[in-house]
Each structure stands twice: as C-alpha cells, then as structure tokens.
Amino acid sequence: MRFPGVLLVFLAPVTQVSSNVEGDKMSVTRATGSSLVITCDLTQNTNYIHWYRFREGTVPQRLLYYDVSSSKVTLESGISPGRYHAYQSAGKSYQFVISNLEESDSGTYYCAVWEKHVGSDFLSTALEILLVAAKNSPGTHVRSAPALLPAPNSLDSEQRET
Numbered sequence: 001m002r003f004p005g006v007l008l009v010f011l012a013p014v015t016q017v018s019s020n021v022e023g024d025k026m027s028v029t030r031a032t033g034s035s036l037v038i039t040c041d042l043t044q045n046t047n048y049i050h051w052y053r054f055r056e057g058t059v060p061q062r063l064l065y066y067d068v069s070s071s072k073v074t075l076e077s078g079i080s081p082g083r084y085h086a087y088q089s090a091g092k093s094y095q096f097v098i099s100n101l102e103e104s105d106s107g108t109y110y111c112a113v114w115e116k117h118v119g120s121d122f123l124s125t126a127l128e129i130l131l132v133a134a135k136n137s138p139g140t141h142v143r144s145a146p147a148l149l150p151a152p153n154s155l156d157s158e159q160r161e162t
Contacts, residue, residue: 035099040111042092048114051086051096055107066094 030036040049047068054060064075066086073086085097098105 030101032101032103034101035097036101038096038098038109038111039089040094040096042094042113044113045092046113049086049094050110050112050114051084052110052112053105053107054110060110 042049045068049066049068051063051065052060053063062076063079063084064073064086066073066088068088071088075081075084083099085099087095087097089095094111096109096111
C-alpha cells in the first residue's frame with residue numbers, strides 16, 4: 001500500500017565524544033509541498049555549517065554551507081535555488097529549511113562542522129542531525145547512515161582559513 005504525498009521525517013541528533021552538536025530524537029510527518037525546518041544546535045563556535053543529504057546506496061551529497069560570519073548561504077553546483085536555505089536563529093542554533101517537500105527529498109540529513117587543527121589541514125565532522133524518508137509502504141525500514149562524513153573535496157580556500 002502506498003502513501004503518496006506524505007514524507008516521514010525522523011530527527012536524530014547524536015552527541016559525539018568530541019561533541020560540537022547536540023539534540024534529541026524526534027519524528028515528524030510532512031505532506032509533499034510543505035516545508036520543514038531542521039535545527040542544528042552547536043556547543044562550540046564555528047565558521048561554517050555544512051548540510052548534507054545521504055541516500056542509501058550513494059555517497060553523502062553536500063547541499064549547501066552557511067558562512068556564520070557573513071550569514072551567506074552557498075548552494076552546491078546542481079542544487080536548485082529556492083528550496084534549501086539556512087540561517088542562524090539564535091546564539092549557536094542554526095536552521096536548515098527545505099521548502100516545497102518532494103518524495104525525492106527522502107534521505108538522511110546531516111549538519112556538519114569542520115575544524116582546522118593547528119599544524120595540519122585535517123578537517124573533522126560533527127554529527128548526524130536528521131533522517132527523512134518517504135513512507136511508501138507499512139514495511140518500509142529506515143536505516144541510520146554513518147555518523148561521520150568525508151571532508152568535502154570542493155572546500156574553497158576561504159573555508160580552509162581560520
């Protein structure tokens with residue numbers, strides 16, 4: 001049995017040992033065409049917040065990154081403007097907005113921060129923020145994706161400076 005036009009959304013933040021992000025688990029159901037706001041609560045200051053979507057059987061795809069100092073959102077190549085946005089809501093809390101939800105928005109969504117370590121260019125990730133899955137049938141099972149993501153290959157030189 002299909003449930004067209006409905007997205008089942010699981011918000012699943014996970015606190016890491018070297019935690020930069022925190023939150024609680026929750027699930028939300030949204031109809032296609034509606035919007036969803038996802039919160040990323042950081043425990044430390046950062047220069048950039050990255051948002052990724054992971055779909056089972058594929059590699060994580062960075063959708064955008066948010067420059068904290070300039071409040072500028074930069075969409076990845078191939079990402080349609082107008083559907084995805086990010087902003088700082090208060091303090092160390094950041095919002096990721098998906099407008100006009102479609103079934104193709106199904107996947108696991110991540111908020112990630114990258115830290116530059118003294119004396120190296122090593123970048124590390126923060127943690128998983130939420131899981132979005134289209135509810136196609138009563139037997140649909142949603143799997144959690146890895147909590148760590150590869151460093152983006154397309155970081156520009158401005159992002160690598162701290």
